[in-house]
Amino acid sequence: MSEKTKLNKKANNFSISLLIIGLIIALAGVGYFAYDQYTKNESLQVQLSDPEAQANIEQEQATEIINKLKKILLVDESQGDPAVASVTDSEKLKEAQPEFYKDVQNGDYLVIYPSRAIIFRQAENKIINIAPIIRPPEGLQNSSDQSSDNQEEQTSQTTIEDSQSQNPQTNPVETNPTDSNLNQ
Numbered sequence: 001m002s003e004k005t006k007l008n009k010k011a012n013n014f015s016i017s018l019l020i021i022g023l024i025i026a027l028a029g030v031g032y033f034a035y036d037q038y039t040k041n042e043s044l045q046v047q048l049s050d051p052e053a054q055a056n057i058e059q060e061q062a063t064e065i066i067n068k069l070k071k072i073l074l075v076d077e078s079q080g081d082p083a084v085a086s087v088t089d090s091e092k093l094k095e096a097q098p099e100f101y102k103d104v105q106n107g108d109y110l111v112i113y114p115s116r117a118i119i120f121r122q123a124e125n126k127i128i129n130i131a132p133i134i135r136p137p138e139g140l141q142n143s144s145d146q147s148s149d150n151q152e153e154q155t156s157q158t159t160i161e162d163s164q165s166q167n168p169q170t171n172p173v174e175t176n177p178t179d180s181n182l183n184q
Helices: 003-049 051-072 090-096 138-166 177-183
Strands: 083-086 109-112 116-121 126-132
Touching: 003 051, 051 083, 051 109, 051 116
Parallel strands: none
Antiparallel strands: 083 109, 109 116, 116 126
16 A cells, blocks of 8 residues: 555544544533533422422522612611512502502512612612602501491490380390400
């Protein structure tokens, strides 16, 4: 054989060897990637099936959202930890309160402090809306409860008086309106 054919044969063998080695490396890479994805999915399924692990994941997410929010908004630490919820159905929220939720999107977060509610979009690191939470003073709640109690008392007294006037032969019975409320 001539030297050219020997060189060509060696070059062909070398090219084929490199091609085979390249294919083996590529297959090994694809196999490793598939195995890595499989183990991640398996781990995630185990975490999602365990309620305690799910709670830990949600707490970590909430902490991450709060920390990002603190970087762009002054937050009063004395108010305690806020409630954090992810928006999954923006249309329902828009129907419920269109003014506050007008720009909300699925995937946004609703962060609720005792004094205000915040819509935060993590993807853009933006505050979408803030609204104060207004609660009626406790004195007003108690006075409305007392007035309803007074109305019930007056109604029960009127009923007793009406029944006595219709049946004069019956002996008047003294009742305490609050006792009748206990039976209900």
